[in-house]
Amino acid sequence: MNYYALSLTRITAWELDLCLAANRISRRRAGSRLFTVVSRLGDGIFWYTLILLLPILYGAGEIRPMLHLVGVGLVSMMIYMGLKKGTSRLRPYQVEQRIQRGIAPLDQYSFPSGHTMHAVAFAVVAMSYHPGLFWLVVPFTTLVAFSRVVLGLHYPSDVFAGASLGAVVAMLSLVLMNGFM
Numbered sequence: 001m002n003y004y005a006l007s008l009t010r011i012t013a014w015e016l017d018l019c020l021a022a023n024r025i026s027r028r029r030a031g032s033r034l035f036t037v038v039s040r041l042g043d044g045i046f047w048y049t050l051i052l053l054l055p056i057l058y059g060a061g062e063i064r065p066m067l068h069l070v071g072v073g074l075v076s077m078m079i080y081m082g083l084k085k086g087t088s089r090l091r092p093y094q095v096e097q098r099i100q101r102g103i104a105p106l107d108q109y110s111f112p113s114g115h116t117m118h119a120v121a122f123a124v125v126a127m128s129y130h131p132g133l134f135w136l137v138v139p140f141t142t143l144v145a146f147s148r149v150v151l152g153l154h155y156p157s158d159v160f161a162g163a164s165l166g167a168v169v170a171m172l173s174l175v176l177m178n179g180f181m
Helices: 003-027 029-058 063-087 114-129 131-150 156-179
Strands: none
Touching (some): 003 131, 029 114, 063 156, 114 156
């Protein structure tokens, strides 16, 4: 076995150990309920609601932030769908029988975490327009990311990759939007 394959095997074993530890939280009733609700809200409901509430919270001039958030969401979706199809990484519960799936996944593959990617991208863009949203979007985004591992749907590296990609998409969109101002 070459060094690369051995390293990958060790990393996967380490990640599965983390997945097992996190997954134990979902076996407690309160943990299961909390992370199931957070994950379902992270399907888009939380973010779509926030987008629709922007004019109510901040006034009629919110069309630009609303369109910016929608655009970031669409770009993120195209990226993560392409990556999932290209990598075809099985989900933790499919690899390790001791990991219990907390909820049904929205798609087939694990890498990257689309929930986390969208949450980070939306949070960064929303806070760029309204820094006061920090106290709402950062805790929610953190819970969404953690929920994906707790519910047995993603490895920590899936979540890290999703968060990194979401941050890059958001930052690039902010650079582009500032160029068009």
